[in-house]
Amino acid sequence: MTKQQDMFDERYRKVLRRHRQLSRGYVTKMDKNGVVAHIPLNHIRESFNFSALLLPFGILFFLKACIVTILGEEAYVQQVDLLRDGGFVEQVGAIFMQLDPITAPLAKLLGAIIG
Template sequence: MESVQKNFLRRRRAIRKKHRRLAGGYVTRVNRMGVIEHRPRRSLGRITIMPLVLLAAMFLAFKAVLYVQLGEEAYLSHLDNLTTGSAVERAGAMVMQIDPVTERVLGLIETHL
């Protein structure tokens, strides 16, 4: 009787696992035997790439606009002040440095102003 109980619990766990995976989306297909099957939709994880690209673009635009608003001298003096601060401030200074991508965005912004 105990083996029957274990077999039942194993099948129930498998069904629940499949239902949880199908809850995230599924694709319906007909297999070679003509049976309709539901398979979980493949995903790249919970985080998709588009929001990350959008966040990076917004950050680069923010750096460029800040640079244009403050001017080159004031922006660089703020970065110098950050490099002498705590570890968090030094990390912020590294992130806020002008890189080639930001220079290109600056060129786009300055041509439109």
């Protein structure tokens, strides 16, 4: 009895999953065998996870704050100014490495924690 119930539960979960997919939108197409099939639409929010970007950006802001804490704010600004005077790639790097509203308070917090 348990095996039959497990097989039923598995089929039931597949039906529910398919229903959820089709409820977000579908396209009706005919297979090469002549069978009409409903194919779920792929939405960009399903294929691209924005929360996956938060971790790398959070790490970058944290590393930038660590550099500001170690060098000090004045020395860091001088280094960014040196980058601005360099070539194209260095100028682009200076844009990304400039102090921003997230890095400055985070650096002050790290400075208070580190001492």
